[in-house]
Amino acid sequence: MALVVNVLDLRAQYEKTGKGAFCRRHSTKRVYTHSMDIIDGILEELGIAESARLVYVSLLQHGETTARLLAERTGITRPSVYDQIKLLKKHNLVVERDIDGKTFFGAGDVRQVSHILGDHIERLEIGKNLLDKNLSELVAQTHAVQPKIRFFEGKEGVQQMLKDMLWYEDITVSMCWPFTHMLSVLGKDYLEEFSKRRVRDHIALRTIWAHGERDKKENSFTEVDTLVERRYAQAGQAFRMSYSIYDDKVVFISSAKEAYGFVVQSKEFAELMLMQFELLWNNSKK
Known part of the structure; x- marks a missing residue:
């Protein structure tokens, strides 16, 4: 069965260990049809080069072997195979044995991948906490230009x-x-994962839905989600584009x-849009 995973961030994926796997950096969704693809995706997120990943996955699939056979199986030159093995041994992912004067290489315990991943996430968490702690001071000391308007194209x-x-965290978004239109452009899987993280961070929503969507059964913002307050626009107030203010x-x-x-x-623009939103909100039905 194919395994489909939505990517919002590294931590969210790690929390889904056993249910999902990591995606390649350039996409928001990756479909896995084999457990080796999961390993490859995780190692890529950890910064392991493609050639090294090929060597490791080959050893997992076929068992221990010589550098010559690894080169044949992976299409990598023999000198490069030794380079990749050296890199993998630093991560305790490859073991080396001498049998009758021949050197054989094998994959180490695959659980080591989980340990490496955990260490990596822990370092990222420490770095993020340190950055958050000093962010105000860094902003005051730097002269970065913050664009007022940023455009994004395509689903991703x-x-x-x-x-x-x-x-x-702990904000209310209007x-x-x-x-229906947002479900089409963003995708159900993305919206469900987005909603889970939003609830985790205590982000409340005040949403105005189109009049005809009152009876929608498919809903990423579920009724049990106490952080969502929803109203419905008056009949005739149809709209296909969304806006969110925070x-x-x-x-x-x-x-x-x-x-x-x-x-x-823009603070002024956000205040203006919020004033208009309040007019719609007060004119909408629960």
């Missing part, structure tokens, strides 16, 4: 844009959200037909 671009919201940002997402989005970062 729009998904990446919406993830910005998940950097926040949204005009035509659910902090000093307003995020716009088009329908799948045009598949683009943009973020406006």
